Amino acid sequence: MADEIKIGAYICQGCGIGDRVDTAQLAQVAQRDAKASIVREHAFLCNAEGVKMIQDDIDNEGVNRVAICACSRRAKTEAFNFEGVAITRGNLREGVIWIRPDTDEARETTQDMADDYVRMAVTEAKYMTPPKGDDNTKYTPKVLIVGGGVSGMTAAVEAAKAGYQCTIVEKSGALGGAAAKAWKRIPQHAPYADPEDTGVAELIKAVEESDKITVHLNSHLTKTSGAPGRFSADITTESGSTTTENFGAIVQASGYFEYDARQLPELGYGKSANVVTQAELDAMAKEADGGPIKTKDGKEVNSVAFIQCAGQRSEKEGHLPYCSGHCCLTSIKQAMYFKDQNPDIDTNVIYTDLRTPGAGGEDFYRSGQQKGITFTKGAVSEVVASGDALEVKFKDLILDEDTSEKVDLVVLATGQVPNSGVDIEAMAAVVEGEEDGAEPEEPTAVQVPVESILNLTYRQGPDVPHLKYGFNDSHFICFPYETRRTGIYTTGPVRRPMDMQQAIEDATGAAMKAIQAIENAAKGRAAHPRSGDLSFPSFRREGCTQCKRCTVECPFGAIDEDEERYPQFNEERCRRCGTCMGACPVRVISFENYSVDSVGQQLKIVDIPDEFEEKPRILALACENDAYPALDMAAMNKVEYSAFVRVIPVRCLGSVNLIWITDALNSGYDGVVMMGCQKGENYQCHFVRGSEIAHVRMSKVDDTLQSLSLEPERVSVHEVAITDIERAPALINEMAETIEKIGMSPFKF
Amino acid sequence: MSKKEYSFYPGCSSQKGASASNYQVSVDSMCDVLDIKLNEIPDWNCCSASIGYAGGGVLPRLALSARNMALSEQAHGDQDIVATCAACWLATRETKERLLHDEALMKDTNEALAAGGLKVEAKQNVRHMVEVLIEDFGYDGLAKNVKKPLDGIKIAGYVGCQTNRPFGIAGESFENPKYLDKLIETMGAEPVENYDKKVSCCGGALIFSEPEKSHALIKDIIEAAYDGGADMIVTPCPVCQLNVEAYQDQINAKYKTKFNMPVVYYSQLMSVAYGKSGKEAGLDGQVIAARKLEEIAGK
Amino acid sequence: MSTMNQAKVEKYRNDFLKEVTANVEEGEWVKMCMQCGVCAGSCPFGPYWEHPPQEIFMMIRAGKREEVLTSTSMWMCTSCYNCIARCPRELPITHIMHGLAHYADRLGLAPKNQPTRKFANLFWNNLTKKGRANELKLGIALYFMNGFIEGIKTALKMQKMGLNMFKTKRLSPMELLGGHGIKDTGGLHAILKKAREIELANAEKFNG
Numbered sequence A: 001m002a003d004e005i006k007i008g009a010y011i012c013q014g015c016g017i018g019d020r021v022d023t024a025q026l027a028q029v030a031q032r033d034a035k036a037s038i039v040r041e042h043a044f045l046c047n048a049e050g051v052k053m054i055q056d057d058i059d060n061e062g063v064n065r066v067a068i069c070a071c072s073r074r075a076k077t078e079a080f081n082f083e084g085v086a087i088t089r090g091n092l093r094e095g096v097i098w099i100r101p102d103t104d105e106a107r108e109t110t111q112d113m114a115d116d117y118v119r120m121a122v123t124e125a126k127y128m129t130p131p132k133g134d135d136n137t138k139y140t141p142k143v144l145i146v147g148g149g150v151s152g153m154t155a156a157v158e159a160a161k162a163g164y165q166c167t168i169v170e171k172s173g174a175l176g177g178a179a180a181k182a183w184k185r186i187p188q189h190a191p192y193a194d195p196e197d198t199g200v201a202e203l204i205k206a207v208e209e210s211d212k213i214t215v216h217l218n219s220h221l222t223k224t225s226g227a228p229g230r231f232s233a234d235i236t237t238e239s240g241s242t243t244t245e246n247f248g249a250i251v252q253a254s255g256y257f258e259y260d261a262r263q264l265p266e267l268g269y270g271k272s273a274n275v276v277t278q279a280e281l282d283a284m285a286k287e288a289d290g291g292p293i294k295t296k297d298g299k300e301v302n303s304v305a306f307i308q309c310a311g312q313r314s315e316k317e318g319h320l321p322y323c324s325g326h327c328c329l330t331s332i333k334q335a336m337y338f339k340d341q342n343p344d345i346d347t348n349v350i351y352t353d354l355r356t357p358g359a360g361g362e363d364f365y366r367s368g369q370q371k372g373i374t375f376t377k378g379a380v381s382e383v384v385a386s387g388d389a390l391e392v393k394f395k396d397l398i399l400d401e402d403t404s405e406k407v408d409l410v411v412l413a414t415g416q417v418p419n420s421g422v423d424i425e426a427m428a429a430v431v432e433g434e435e436d437g438a439e440p441e442e443p444t445a446v447q448v449p450v451e452s453i454l455n456l457t458y459r460q461g462p463d464v465p466h467l468k469y470g471f472n473d474s475h476f477i478c479f480p481y482e483t484r485r486t487g488i489y490t491t492g493p494v495r496r497p498m499d500m501q502q503a504i505e506d507a508t509g510a511a512m513k514a515i516q517a518i519e520n521a522a523k524g525r526a527a528h529p530r531s532g533d534l535s536f537p538s539f540r541r542e543g544c545t546q547c548k549r550c551t552v553e554c555p556f557g558a559i560d561e562d563e564e565r566y567p568q569f570n571e572e573r574c575r576r577c578g579t580c581m582g583a584c585p586v587r588v589i590s591f592e593n594y595s596v597d598s599v600g601q602q603l604k605i606v607d608i609p610d611e612f613e614e615k616p617r618i619l620a621l622a623c624e625n626d627a628y629p630a631l632d633m634a635a636m637n638k639v640e641y642s643a644f645v646r647v648i649p650v651r652c653l654g655s656v657n658l659i660w661i662t663d664a665l666n667s668g669y670d671g672v673v674m675m676g677c678q679k680g681e682n683y684q685c686h687f688v689r690g691s692e693i694a695h696v697r698m699s700k701v702d703d704t705l706q707s708l709s710l711e712p713e714r715v716s717v718h719e720v721a722i723t724d725i726e727r728a729p730a731l732i733n734e735m736a737e738t739i740e741k742i743g744m745s746p747f748k749f
Numbered sequence B: 001m002s003k004k005e006y007s008f009y010p011g012c013s014s015q016k017g018a019s020a021s022n023y024q025v026s027v028d029s030m031c032d033v034l035d036i037k038l039n040e041i042p043d044w045n046c047c048s049a050s051i052g053y054a055g056g057g058v059l060p061r062l063a064l065s066a067r068n069m070a071l072s073e074q075a076h077g078d079q080d081i082v083a084t085c086a087a088c089w090l091a092t093r094e095t096k097e098r099l100l101h102d103e104a105l106m107k108d109t110n111e112a113l114a115a116g117g118l119k120v121e122a123k124q125n126v127r128h129m130v131e132v133l134i135e136d137f138g139y140d141g142l143a144k145n146v147k148k149p150l151d152g153i154k155i156a157g158y159v160g161c162q163t164n165r166p167f168g169i170a171g172e173s174f175e176n177p178k179y180l181d182k183l184i185e186t187m188g189a190e191p192v193e194n195y196d197k198k199v200s201c202c203g204g205a206l207i208f209s210e211p212e213k214s215h216a217l218i219k220d221i222i223e224a225a226y227d228g229g230a231d232m233i234v235t236p237c238p239v240c241q242l243n244v245e246a247y248q249d250q251i252n253a254k255y256k257t258k259f260n261m262p263v264v265y266y267s268q269l270m271s272v273a274y275g276k277s278g279k280e281a282g283l284d285g286q287v288i289a290a291r292k293l294e295e296i297a298g299k
Numbered sequence C: 001m002s003t004m005n006q007a008k009v010e011k012y013r014n015d016f017l018k019e020v021t022a023n024v025e026e027g028e029w030v031k032m033c034m035q036c037g038v039c040a041g042s043c044p045f046g047p048y049w050e051h052p053p054q055e056i057f058m059m060i061r062a063g064k065r066e067e068v069l070t071s072t073s074m075w076m077c078t079s080c081y082n083c084i085a086r087c088p089r090e091l092p093i094t095h096i097m098h099g100l101a102h103y104a105d106r107l108g109l110a111p112k113n114q115p116t117r118k119f120a121n122l123f124w125n126n127l128t129k130k131g132r133a134n135e136l137k138l139g140i141a142l143y144f145m146n147g148f149i150e151g152i153k154t155a156l157k158m159q160k161m162g163l164n165m166f167k168t169k170r171l172s173p174m175e176l177l178g179g180h181g182i183k184d185t186g187g188l189h190a191i192l193k194k195a196r197e198i199e200l201a202n203a204e205k206f207n208g
């Protein structure tokens, strides 16, 4: 490809653009102001003829930058998909004609808007190179699976079926995990009426018979380094011998610990041997193997009470605040152990809310009722031993009275505590606190023995970050399995509490993700959410001051430090969010197709009318994942907004470099609106922490404003969801009103 | 259209000198126009309505309806059983369903019937008169016979409980059945839109044992009709009709209201719209005269 | 039967539930209630129930035999079938209420002066005598069901309504002199007698 930049600008007249704006003028603007080499108008650019026209210019005229001035970059992506060239889009349809009224007064400002979007599209093209891709990639079709329980084995079997080599590392001496200790499982097949065989034996058999799966028992990971496509793991046995292997991706299925029931003395645990946990009951049932279940002293159980949410869904100190999801169904299953063996055994499940999720949950509940299990809505206060029986004291919440029942056995439905390794963020906070000389923070309520699971060599810490309550994951709903460590996927109860059925489905999904990561890494392509992006960040070594901002702020731990303490980018770990680029105070980080200039020059080419024309200019930087689509949808719904705004999509609010704001204000913009995704605990940010980091960064914008003697209202930062179809335009209009109130910027030339 | 014949179960309240005798008069007039022949089940007995449960157990209660079905099978086994009373229909239909779904019950019931020399198969359809109208004639078919459209009358269609639940009319919802409104419209009158108490309970048989509590329910039913601008209430059920019409004096005394709301049967509306006289439409049986209907009938 | 009245039940055990299952119409459904409370909120006489159906079902499961069977609650059912139409678990609640009332009455545990209990029995006796309900006799019996003086008072209160019904020929004085009835009363009585026998025998079988 020719090194010389040759820009073709194409202006569409279709979809009403030709009726609403003077496209001949746009063509002139493209040529004269933005310096496009070839400019063409077309009546219907996305049709075969229009597309061919562009392709011809690429083939015959040497056009290597294509600026399509038509609809939104989110529309017609298939038609406008040209190989080997950089493509930019000027949004004349959703960005201009659909959000402006078709009136005579509006005509001039609408044309101004279109002129600017053409200038911007051509300028952006000028500062972009078509990404060449990473040529140092590796293809390692091997998945490392940490944990040999149901989740881990399922992931292995599924990945093996798809043709990938798998290695399971299990710390205990046998496969099967928690599930292997259960007598039966919650049914997974219609009619969902009876407990089913756990299926663990078959799963183990499938693992053992597969020629693609290797199992390391009594082993754990002592060191994990590298990146997707080229992970290296040290697998160490109990006796201390270590083997090192390479993998393409990692599935972490490290499971859970049972909550320590000794923290529930009021429920009699530890005081009476006849108060047991669900796990212990399953072991008792396994021992009885269909015969009468017996207490520790060998007595047959004739009556049993199940206490739901024991130490769960409770804000009390030492309790779990969350619901473990499976335990209601597990109690039904276990009550059936008794009823199926002898229907005359009295079984009472005492719950505050009975939760029976899943396809067959309700059926299973009803089957339990059919079998004569009593379900009592009640809150248990105490279990006391009285004679050789136990007295369960509770408040019946339907009959609204304090009452009690005498039973032989009490089963506590205690919860799952994730085995999620080291909480690296808490660790970092402690370290930072120590550095600052501040007191370390109070430890959180539930403490589990903390040993690292992965022992990652990443500078951010040895394990995958925790999200909530110690479970590790990124967003539960939007991006399941994704963690903040690219190519490492968590699955099963380490990610959120779940039962066997859910773990199986979950592990299948994680296996698929791992396969994707392997394939993407080999081709140098980004993973979710910029799937397929071939660009990656690079930095200008000479300019770098080694401030470490990029390494610290990268939400995905993609950047290490080399021996000379310069940042070392691991392209395969990178999600292409641009947060590092936004962070860099000396602006040396850039992508081929996204850089400080590709945005900075766009905002500078915008025509800034002088103060007396009464045409203010607002810069809107909108996240391409949520805010920009919201604006597009607003346009589809013909929601109007100010003609004075110029919207530039950004990869993530985290990629916004302060220089853009300073430049905009210096060159006479009257206001800047920034829109990113929801941040914080229930974040929607597609790059997890990008929006949060941007908010912190932008809190410093006040200094800039002050130094320019500008009003603080001129810059606003918002969290916008994709559904904010009315609100996103309203935020822009708000800024327009603010400017009307406080007046135009004095920085116009 | 040719004559349609049904095996008819009139029920106690429709007998001469009983509380719904005027209902029967209007049904006869309506059937006359529609060319329906109702063949009374010979020697039918009471169904025990919804209140027989205390004295009778399950089986004696079901045996009552089973006896009626057995007699119907003997006399006109090839015809559908039709009832005009909601409670009669419900009791008979329920018996049929339960016998067909429970073999043991069928056996026990036949054992009991045998003591009276009878035997039941429970194969006939058991239908309420409104089902016959809607399904066998259709609204269009019913409209054809209208001679005097009931112009200018606004009517609250009070469906009540037992034609509506638990079986109901096919295709209608429990919470907002539309058939009565459609019937009102078909006769040229205007239904009250969103009649608030359309499917509320009137107290049923408990009007006798719990009169105060029932009056409170009835008060709301009438009040809602007034709120909707109704000139009268129409119902498909003799219990509803009696309860809502006959106790207005007592309700007025207790609640200081001035209710004077006529309550008629759908068959009375139809008879008048079909050109029958006030007497033929059973309007002389109203405790509260339905003046607007009388006017049209008198024209 | 009388031995049943002293039946001992332990709290939250299946004993009373089993008794109900065996003896009460549709009683096998009681265990299927999921305590959502929709029935309680759907009942026209809701405010007057000592324990709405939801609670009755829980009480059965909690073993509150005495309290359930002596309750006035199930006598509040007007047979509107609203609860049945709405119950997400499709319990035949109306029938269960009728069944419980009947069972309590049969055991002699139902409250003696509960008006619906009295009326329902009157009605049954009235209709079974001649095969059809005699509204006048039923009415008169009803007025006097709480004794003579009360009866006169009620009759006076109801006088106007009665007169209205006479006037419109919807209540006939002829009914006093016999009135409507079926021909084959003998057959009917035989059927009912047999039906009751079978029913009691079935319950015995269940109760072992």
Ligand code: SF4
Residues within 6 Å of the ligand: A539, A543, A544, A545, A546, A547, A548, A549, A550, A551, A567, A583, A584, A585, A586, A587, A588, A589
């Ligand atoms: S933020 Fe910039 S200056 Fe600092 S280490 Fe990263 S690249 Fe270098």
Ligand code: SF4
Residues within 6 Å of the ligand: A537, A553, A554, A555, A556, A557, A558, A559, A569, A573, A574, A575, A576, A577, A578, A579, A580, A581
């Ligand atoms: S901050 Fe984003 S773009 Fe930069 S290295 Fe990390 S993942 Fe890649």
Ligand code: SF4
Residues within 6 Å of the ligand: C039, C042, C043, C044, C045, C053, C076, C077, C078, C079, C080, C081, C082, C083, C084, C093, C094, C097
């Ligand atoms: S059928 Fe009986 S229990 Fe059910 S809502 Fe109606 S009155 Fe209440």
Ligand code: SF4
Residues within 6 Å of the ligand: C032, C033, C034, C035, C036, C037, C038, C039, C040, C053, C054, C057, C086, C087, C088, C089, C090, C091, C093
């Ligand atoms: S509506 Fe049904 S499930 Fe709900 S409380 Fe009533 S009986 Fe139980």
